[in-house]
Amino acid sequence: MAEKEQVVLVARAETGQDDKRFHSSLEELQSLTETADGVVKNTFIQKRDRVHPATYLGEGKLQEIKAYAADNEIDLVIFNEELSPGQLKNITDRLEVRVIDRSQLILDIFAQRAKTKEGKLQVELAQLQYLLPRLAGKGTELSRLGGGIGTRGPGETKLESDRRHIRRRIDDIKKRLSAVVKQREQYRKRRKENKAFQVAIVGYTNAGKSTFFNRATESESFEENLLFATLDPLTRQLQLPSGLQVLLTDTVGFIQDLPTTLIAAFRSTLEEVTEADFILHMVDASHPDHEQHEKTVLKLLGELKADHLPMLTVYNKIDLLSGDFIPNAFPSITVSVHDPIDIKRILDKMEETLKKEWDNYHTFIPAGEGKQLQRLKEESIVSSFHFDEEREGYVLAGAIHPDHPMKHQLL
Numbered sequence: 001m002a003e004k005e006q007v008v009l010v011a012r013a014e015t016g017q018d019d020k021r022f023h024s025s026l027e028e029l030q031s032l033t034e035t036a037d038g039v040v041k042n043t044f045i046q047k048r049d050r051v052h053p054a055t056y057l058g059e060g061k062l063q064e065i066k067a068y069a070a071d072n073e074i075d076l077v078i079f080n081e082e083l084s085p086g087q088l089k090n091i092t093d094r095l096e097v098r099v100i101d102r103s104q105l106i107l108d109i110f111a112q113r114a115k116t117k118e119g120k121l122q123v124e125l126a127q128l129q130y131l132l133p134r135l136a137g138k139g140t141e142l143s144r145l146g147g148g149i150g151t152r153g154p155g156e157t158k159l160e161s162d163r164r165h166i167r168r169r170i171d172d173i174k175k176r177l178s179a180v181v182k183q184r185e186q187y188r189k190r191r192k193e194n195k196a197f198q199v200a201i202v203g204y205t206n207a208g209k210s211t212f213f214n215r216a217t218e219s220e221s222f223e224e225n226l227l228f229a230t231l232d233p234l235t236r237q238l239q240l241p242s243g244l245q246v247l248l249t250d251t252v253g254f255i256q257d258l259p260t261t262l263i264a265a266f267r268s269t270l271e272e273v274t275e276a277d278f279i280l281h282m283v284d285a286s287h288p289d290h291e292q293h294e295k296t297v298l299k300l301l302g303e304l305k306a307d308h309l310p311m312l313t314v315y316n317k318i319d320l321l322s323g324d325f326i327p328n329a330f331p332s333i334t335v336s337v338h339d340p341i342d343i344k345r346i347l348d349k350m351e352e353t354l355k356k357e358w359d360n361y362h363t364f365i366p367a368g369e370g371k372q373l374q375r376l377k378e379e380s381i382v383s384s385f386h387f388d389e390e391r392e393g394y395v396l397a398g399a400i401h402p403d404h405p406m407k408h409q410l411l
């Protein structure tokens with residue numbers, strides 16, 4: 001394995017800003033750096049209300065960082081905010097060490113983690129779009145693409161560093177993406193026609209989504225104590241306790257201050273969410289900023305126009321909390337998805353929540369109509385069920401989605 005890069009973080013603090021928020025964003029930058037395989041050696045903070053248009057920070061601070069970097073064999077300096085192309089160039093010239101910003105760091109992590117063809121194409125597109133205005137076109141600038149955090153491309157591909165090639169590659173990726181998106185739409189349409197009930201797990205990065213997804217479906221989705229462990233949505237079939245069949249989708253984690261290029265690129269990855277019938281919102285209740293995380297996720301759900309969907313909030317990692325936990329959201333459940341009993345509790349609670357949204361029915365199905373019976377068991381929530389000897393058939397009660405095609409036969 002390559003040696004880890006030695007990193008310095010740089011942030012700008014404004015007077016009167018929310019202190020807690022500032023520190024959590026710095027801590028997040030540190031986690032992101034570690035996820036990208038860097039080691040944070042030091043953090044520089046400058047109090048400054050206005051960004052210096054040319055160099056972001058003041059001259060004195062930059063000299064201080066430069067001296068530190070030279071004395072401590074620093075490979076990379078990461079700025080907490082997005083830098084303009086001009087700032088990036090000026091700062092790099094002054095510090096004489098490689099410089100990237102928060103966006104580039106996140107893009108780099110995404111590049112490492114993307115798994116599907118579409119995911120890889122989208123990350124590369126976002127990276128190239130970010131890079132293009134930042135290439136000054138001189139040989140020295142281009143050589144900075146040599147390697148390390150912020151320069152890595154998705155999969156086997158290497159990031160291009162020549163403007164003309166980049167433009168051609170961007171066009172090429174867009175063409176390929178539209179083909180992939182069409183395929184995906186077809187597939188989704190087919191799935192909709194089959195009327196499968198779709199549940200999307202959403203939440204801030206590292207909340208425990210994949211852990212729940214794996215335990216609930218007993219599969220092997222990549223779960224790790226890293227930010228953005230999951231980049232491509234994964235969908236699997238799951239049977240709820242009553243027998244209801246749903247399609248469960250694990251999604252990419254949300255984060256505050258996501259680079260704008262990435263929001264656009266990842267919209268289609270999150271389109272699974274807009275297609276969902278139900279949202280499971282996973283929150284790491286043990287995280288000191290969980291309220292802020294919750295808000296970030298709800299805001300993004302609003303932007304995706306998915307905030308009208310029925311939702312269950314799952315407060316996770318309760319094993320790490322000592323005191324009582326008071327939830328903000330309703331309906332909600334407090335769990336540790338490491339505990340198998342809690343997996344079952346979440347599934348029960350999902351059904352309970354759905355039942356409240358759905359319409360109740362009582363019905364009779366003659367013994368010969370086995371197919372109908374099977375369908376009701378899989379597509380509705382059957383709460384009671386017995387065989388009536390006299391009438392020779394099944395007496396059922398349960399709840400069904402208001403738009404389900406079988407509904408009118410039942411009521």
Ligand SMILES: Nc1nc2c(ncn2[C@@H]2O[C@H](COP(=O)(O)OP(=O)(O)OP(=O)(O)O)[C@@H](O)[C@H]2O)c(=O)[nH]1
Pocket residue numbers: 203204205206207208209210211212222223224225226227228229230231251252253254316317318319320335336337338339
């Ligand atoms: N202590 C504790 N750790 C948990 C719990 N649930 C998940 N974790 C850990 O939290 C880390 C993150 O879990 P993941 O399931 O990868 O989180 P995620 O939400 O899928 O994260 P992204 O894919 O990055 O968005 C892993 O190390 C899990 O083992 C829990 O209930 N208690």
Ligand SMILES: [Mg+2]
Pocket residue numbers: 209210211222223228229230250251253
């Ligand atoms: Mg995950």
